[in-house]
Amino acid sequence: MLNDQDIKKLLLRTAARDEGSAEAFESLYKTCAPLLLGVAQRIVGRRELAEEVLHDGFAKIWRAAESFDPLSAHPVAWLVTIVRNRAIDVQASQNVSRVGSYHDALDNDPDGALDRLFDWGPAADEGEDRRRAAQWLRDCLAELQAVERQSLVLAYEHGLSHGELAAHLRKPLGTVKTWIRRGMVNLRECVEACMGAVR
Amino acid sequence: MKIENHPRLDALCGEYLLGTLRGAARRRFERALREEPLTSLRLRYWERIFVPRYSQMIEMQPSAAGWKRLERDLDLARYRIPWHRRAAFWRGWAAAATAALVLGVVLQISLPAYKTSEPVAVAQLTGQADVSRVTALLSPDGRTLELRAARAVVAGPAQSYELWLLPAEGTAPVSLAVLGSLDARFALPPAQVGRLRSGAKLAVSVEPAGGSPTGKPTGPVILIGPIDT
Numbered sequence: 001m002l003n004d005q006d007i008k009k010l011l012l013r014t015a016a017r018d019e020g021s022a023e024a025f026e027s028l029y030k031t032c033a034p035l036l037l038g039v040a041q042r043i044v045g046r047r048e049l050a051e052e053v054l055h056d057g058f059a060k061i062w063r064a065a066e067s068f069d070p071l072s073a074h075p076v077a078w079l080v081t082i083v084r085n086r087a088i089d090v091q092a093s094q095n096v097s098r099v100g101s102y103h104d105a106l107d108n109d110p111d112g113a114l115d116r117l118f119d120w121g122p123a124a125d126e127g128e129d130r131r132r133a134a135q136w137l138r139d140c141l142a143e144l145q146a147v148e149r150q151s152l153v154l155a156y157e158h159g160l161s162h163g164e165l166a167a168h169l170r171k172p173l174g175t176v177k178t179w180i181r182r183g184m185v186n187l188r189e190c191v192e193a194c195m196g197a198v199r
Numbered sequence: 200m201k202i203e204n205h206p207r208l209d210a211l212c213g214e215y216l217l218g219t220l221r222g223a224a225r226r227r228f229e230r231a232l233r234e235e236p237l238t239s240l241r242l243r244y245w246e247r248i249f250v251p252r253y254s255q256m257i258e259m260q261p262s263a264a265g266w267k268r269l270e271r272d273l274d275l276a277r278y279r280i281p282w283h284r285r286a287a288f289w290r291g292w293a294a295a296a297t298a299a300l301v302l303g304v305v306l307q308i309s310l311p312a313y314k315t316s317e318p319v320a321v322a323q324l325t326g327q328a329d330v331s332r333v334t335a336l337l338s339p340d341g342r343t344l345e346l347r348a349a350r351a352v353v354a355g356p357a358q359s360y361e362l363w364l365l366p367a368e369g370t371a372p373v374s375l376a377v378l379g380s381l382d383a384r385f386a387l388p389p390a391q392v393g394r395l396r397s398g399a400k401l402a403v404s405v406e407p408a409g410g411s412p413t414g415k416p417t418g419p420v421i422l423i424g425p426i427d428t
Contacts, residue, residue, distance in 0.1 A: 051261060
């Protein structure tokens with residue numbers, strides 16, 4: 001994996017649409033496709049469908065590169081959002097229930113799942129700022145109520161809708177919506193408190 | 200109402216990043232991101248809060264055909280540096296011309312025929328009768344591994360195959376790749392280049408989609424075979 005700065009350069013070069021844009025886009029693909037395919041696979045659950053999502057996602061990345069915000073500190077997050085949204089749309093159009101197919105490892109071991117899915121350690125290329133932010137998020141997720149944390153992680157990892165979450169957790173839709181909303185509010189307030197504490 | 204003045208702007212940003220903002224609501228939000236500066240500014244703030252970095256363990260190697268199809272569909276050839284203007288081409292040409300000259304001389308002296316650069320079979324992986332035999336081939340530079348299954352073997356929806364190197368020294372298995380099919384070609388992790396040698400073994404286990412959650416084989420081993428180089 002290249003660092004954020006390199007990926008940002010490749011994206012800007014891709015957006016330039018001149019000689020060398022194809023080379024930059026190819027480097028971007030070679031660097032990021034394995035991660036993005038893994039992200040798609042977690043949501044659509046089928047290899048061939050995940051490859052389709054990857055294809056459509058990169059076609060969108062090629063077209064949308066010019067709208068990438070060069071001030072953004074998180075180019076990988078931008079790529080992930082495009083691929084996740086495509087995966088969510090493809091999954092929704094498949095019209096099949098996936099809810100039964102999730103193993104319940106999360107239910108028993110939400111913290112283990114957090115560490116399997118995400119990497120919280122410092123990356124070699126990361127600034128102090130970024131490293132601290134990741135740690136705050138990790139700590140604040142751990143402080144959430146279990147139901148809130150579980151809803152957020154399930155929704156993020158598998159791209160579940162409110163309705164699918166409600167079915168999976170066997171809770172009323174309104175309850176699940178509240179967990180998600182409250183979970184995000186609590187998460188933000190907790191991270192903001194951490195930010196304030198170092199100021 | 201503009202989204203940037205919306206009392207639920209924070210909730211919308213959060214649910215957009217989480218992925219629970221769907222359909223028309225998501226499209227409205229994405230339009231606001233393009234048209235309303237305060238909305239995109241607020242989202243950038245949220246990205247500082249909600250910045251999970253995926254673990255490398257979830258990575259999967261895309262099929263080789265994927266990039267070729269993308270290149271064709273987007274007509275990327277138009278945006279390539281022409282070959283004659285690529286510095287690397289001329290550098291490569293100079294090196295190749297020199298090498299060819301040297302090689303020609305050497306070959307004339309020492310070798311009757313020039314060896315081709317086809318990958319070489321290094322292991323036969325076998326398992327129970329109902330699983331296809333798989334041949335592992337290594338490129339001449341030792342950096343690319345290829346698997347060829349006698350019959351097509353494709354992982355089920357919730358599964359991946361994971362290829363492991365069982366090192367000659369008897370140390371813990373090392374993951375080489377997470378695969379959806381046992382017909383695959385991929386670059387070896389740089390740290391493992393040169394470690395596929397006699398005495399070591401290759402094995403394939405069945406893992407949850409995306410590969411082993413622990414970094415060690417967790418599912419049944421369906422294929423195994425010694426490396427012979």
